[in-house]
Amino acid sequence: MSVWGELRGERKAPGVLRVLVADGHQLAEPGLIAAAWRMPEDRGPDSLEAHLRGLLDEFGLWGYHAGNPVMDRRGWPDWAIIGPRGMLFRELKTERGRLTPAQWSVGGQLIRAGQDWAVWRPRDLFSGVIRQQLEAIA
Numbered sequence: 001m002s003v004w005g006e007l008r009g010e011r012k013a014p015g016v017l018r019v020l021v022a023d024g025h026q027l028a029e030p031g032l033i034a035a036a037w038r039m040p041e042d043r044g045p046d047s048l049e050a051h052l053r054g055l056l057d058e059f060g061l062w063g064y065h066a067g068n069p070v071m072d073r074r075g076w077p078d079w080a081i082i083g084p085r086g087m088l089f090r091e092l093k094t095e096r097g098r099l100t101p102a103q104w105s106v107g108g109q110l111i112r113a114g115q116d117w118a119v120w121r122p123r124d125l126f127s128g129v130i131r132q133q134l135e136a137i138a
Helices: 003-008 031-038 048-059 101-112 122-127 129-137
Strands: 019-022 025-028 062-065 079-083 086-092 117-120
Touching: 048 062, 048 079, 048 086, 048 122, 048 129, 079 129, 086 101, 086 129, 101 117, 117 129, 122 129
Parallel strands: 086 117
Antiparallel strands: 019 025, 062 079, 079 086
16 A cells, blocks of 8 residues: 555554654654655655656656766756646655755756756655645646
């Protein structure tokens, strides 16, 4: 079952599912907070990227993943996502991952150009932020 089933309560652990707020994001506890810290950015079926790909399919959105470090320019966001109501540029990071100076620079240029650029972390998946932002352009 996906993390969304757990968040919607389709498969609850015994007891009450409480919600915590961390850095302005709501996270269900206790297992989901630990899962967010352990979730890899782009490796394996439980990675942030794998969940993003599933959501892109669910909403019928087109996404381009910049994954070739030899061919891609430094700082370009991991994902460019296109929907009928907009476009998103997103950098994926683990909970501990940091942006490079080039990523900050390109992100700033995209924002100044009026584009929607941001960083997504596992907490954004668990809190529903990614789902909400994708739904907004679908």
